Amino acid sequence: MKKSALVLALGLMTSSASTFAADNSTSYAWNQFQSLLEVTQKMGARVAGTKQENEMAQWMSDEMTAMGYKVKSLPFKYRAKNGKVESQNLVVDIKGDSKDIIVVGAHYDSTGEKAGSLGILDNGSGMVALMALANDLKGKKLPYSVRLIAFGAEENGLNGSKAYVNRSDNPLKNVVAMINLDTIIGGDKLYVHSPLTKPYNCSYVKSPTFESSPELREALRSVSKDLYGKDAHLLHQPFPGYPEGQTGSWSDHAPFACNGIKTAYLEATNFEINGKSGNDGYSQVTDKTFWSCFDEETIGACDRKTEHHWGSIWHTKFDHPDYLLPRFSKRLQKQLDQNVNVLSKFVLTADKWIKK
Numbered sequence: 614m615k616k617s618a619l620v621l622a623l624g625l626m627t628s629s630a631s632t633f634a635a636d637n638s639t640s641y642a643w644n645q646f647q648s649l650l651e652v653t654q655k656m657g658a659r660v661a662g663t664k665q666e667n668e669m670a671q672w673m674s675d676e677m678t679a680m681g682y683k684v685k686s687l688p689f690k691y692r693a694k695n696g697k698v699e700s701q702n703l704v705v706d707i708k709g710d711s712k713d714i715i716v717v718g719a720h721y722d723s724t725g726e727k728a729g730s731l732g733i734l735d736n737g738s739g740m741v742a743l744m745a746l747a748n749d750l751k752g753k754k755l756p757y758s759v760r761l762i763a764f765g766a767e768e769n770g771l772n773g774s775k776a777y778v779n780r781s782d783n784p785l786k787n788v789v790a791m792i793n794l795d796t797i798i799g800g801d802k803l804y805v806h807s808p809l810t811k812p813y814n815c816s817y818v819k820s821p822t823f824e825s826s827p828e829l830r831e832a833l834r835s836v837s838k839d840l841y842g843k844d845a846h847l848l849h850q851p852f853p854g855y856p857e858g859q860t861g862s863w864s865d866h867a868p869f870a871c872n873g874i875k876t877a878y879l880e881a882t883n884f885e886i887n888g889k890s891g892n893d894g895y896s897q898v899t900d901k902t903f904w905s906c907f908d909e910e911t912i913g914a915c916d917r918k919t920e921h922h923w924g925s926i927w928h929t930k931f932d933h934p935d936y937l938l939p940r941f942s943k944r945l946q947k948q949l950d951q952n953v954n955v956l957s958k959f960v961l962t963a964d965k966w967i968k969k
């Protein structure tokens with residue numbers, strides 16, 4: 614059959630199927646990301662402790678419930694500048710062959726609202742990955758149990774993850790690993806980090822036992838490499854105070870690492886950019902839209918004194934569909950699918966990676 618005839622035949626065969634679109638076949642994750650954008654554009658930013666944060670928790674809870682999962686809401690209070698604030702963590706337990714549990718967590722609050730951020734990458738992307746993972750694992754045989762946790766109030770001090778690990782009902786019983794998802798799409802490259810070998814400040818934990826093993830990080834990299842080869846998750850290059858592949862205590866993996874649990878942290882950014890404070894990963898993209906002037910040669914600002922934007926998306930006006938979709942739609946979709954596929958494959962084959 615000639616190519617044109619084949620195309621015609623395929624066209625006829627599938628013309629009634631609305632899901633057939635040559636360049637547009639979409640995953641559950643990407644469709645769910647579109648739903649999140651819709652909800653977010655109506656709702657606005659979801660700052661910790663606000664009505665919008667609570668509404669977002671409700672939306673996620675409804676979505677997970679519709680998939681057939683039981684969603685537990687764990688409310689907590691924390692002290693902020695304006696007094697006591699209420700938020701909640703959401704927990705979904707998926708039973709596996711072993712009682713031992715792999716936690717996959719992502720915060721769902723947002724910040725940078727005054728600058729115009731809607732938090733669709735930070736951390737809408739992590740939330741969507743949690744939902745897509747839940748969808749992928751439906752009815753699957755799992756070697757380990759999986760616990761999905763959506764943390765509230767991360768942006769103003771990891772309040773949700775701290776509240777979770779400090780609960781009195783033994784919340785870390787059987788937990789053997791924790792994977793944190795925070796801004797996992799949008800940046801130029803995908804990374805996976807492990808905690809610093811130098812212990813974090815764990816003063817909020819009663820009897821801290823710090824765990825900085827890179828074992829989980831390396832397992833995720835192996836899975837990513839098997840699936841995506843040269844596009845696999847990277848280790849960031851070293852910069853002062855942060856050896857290769859090691860990250861600080863600024864996200865929800867930290868309270869788990871402070872409790873002796875092996876952790877890893879997925880992130881999309883670009884450590885090759887010479888940003889405001891050097892190659893620290895705070896500049897996420899080289900795309901010129903996100904700089905006053907980007908210099909290809911120095912991989913940084915044309916003039917460090919006059920630069921305003923520094924290629925950062927999180928916590929800025931750029932974390933908004935109006936900026937991101939026209940430029941990065943394909944990239945966002947590809948990175949989201951890649952992260953979800955790596956997470957799925959990792960938990961489905963966890964007995965290979967986590968030794969009893």
Ligand SMILES: [Zn+2]
Pocket residue numbers: 720735736767795796
């Ligand atoms: Zn975040």
